[in-house]
Amino acid sequence: MSLNTSNSSESRKRPYLNLESLRRNWRAGAKAAPQVNVVEWAEEFRKLSKESSNGGKFITSRVEVARSPMLSATEPGVSKITLMACTQLLKTTVIENILGRFIHVDPCPILVVQPKDDAAETFSKDRLAPMIRDSKALRELFGDAKAKDAGATLTHKQFPGDHITLVGSNSPTNLAMRPIRLLCCDEIDKYPLSAGGEGPPIDLAEERQAKPMTAYVCASSSWAAVRPARLPAK
Numbered sequence: 308m309s310l311n312t313s314n315s316s317e318s319r320k321r322p323y324l325n326l327e328s329l330r331r332n333w334r335a336g337a338k339a340a341p342q343v344n345v346v347e348w349a350e351e352f353r354k355l356s357k358e359s360s361n362g363g364k365f366i367t368s369r370v371e372v373a374r375s376p377m378l379s380a381t382e383p384g385v386s387k388i389t390l391m392a393c394t395q396l397l398k399t400t401v402i403e404n405i406l407g408r409f410i411h412v413d414p415c416p417i418l419v420v421q422p423k424d425d426a427a428e429t430f431s432k433d434r435l436a437p438m439i440r441d442s443k444a445l446r447e448l449f450g451d452a453k454a455k456d457a458g459a460t461l462t463h464k465q466f467p468g469d470h471i472t473l474v475g476s477n478s479p480t481n482l483a484m485r486p487i488r489l490l491c492c493d494e495i496d497k498y499p500l501s502a503g504g505e506g507p508p509i510d511l512a513e514e515r516q517a518k519p520m521t522a523y524v525c526a527s528s529s530w531a532a533v534r535p536a537r538l539p540a541k
């Protein structure tokens with residue numbers, strides 16, 4: 308018996324004998340994980356919205372200090388990023404760029420935590436929606452998903468391959484609702500010490516992260532408002 312690449316009845320019955328089909332499947336299986344990092348993604352695909360103080364193309368060097376946390380998000384061995392910086396500098400924008408990169412090139416279940424439910428809705432309306440609207444790659448992804456995602460709401464949206472959920476840090480039920488891989492926590496200085504008496508919100512959310520840890524926590528806060536007890540314990 309010899310292997311061949313033709314459509315013989317033998318190779319049709321037993322496709323693993325068809326070398327071309329084997330090669331095709333091997334190539335598909337061996338496809339490398341996406342290598343694009345958050346800086347590359349943002350500079351290629353992100354458009355800052357007119358609602359932002361500087362609309363237009365995203366250029367990292369305009370706020371150079373954002374480069375390192377953005378690069379860290381895909382650096383091997385990094386599972387947590389903590390940002391502490393003055394207001395109106397980079398923090399939520401870094402979170403947005405990390406979200407965009409994962410939604411677009413490495414889809415996974417995502418949870419974004421804001422201090423309260425209404426802040427999660429505001430983030431969805433004022434930050435996420437404009438980023439999707441103005442960044443063509445994301446617009447196309449969510450546009451395609453919208454047709455199928457009849458249950459899309461301000462705080463839960465599907466995109467091809469997975470979903471993003473936005474919750475308030477005060478609700479233990481919402482924090483623990485779904486398994487997640489990417490966790491982004493914004494304005495952590497405004498989180499309650501305990502969510503509904505069940506423990507620190509960040510701990511509750513981290514418990515939902517798939518093991519091994521492949522997630523990144525972006526914790527944002529403002530110097531003036533930071534209370535050390537509210538920074539992540541780990």
Ligand SMILES: Nc1ncnc2c1ncn2[C@@H]1O[C@H](COP(=O)(O)OP(=O)(O)O)[C@@H](O)[C@H]1O
Binds near residue numbers: 370399
């Ligand atoms: N690299 C950049 N180029 C241009 N504008 C930027 C850049 N990074 C952040 N900004 C703008 O700065 C403003 C404040 O950023 P933001 O991330 O919301 O601040 P905060 O640190 O308070 O979360 C936003 O309008 C954002 O679009």
Ligand SMILES: [Mg+2]
Binds near residue numbers: 398399400493527
């Ligand atoms: Mg912010």
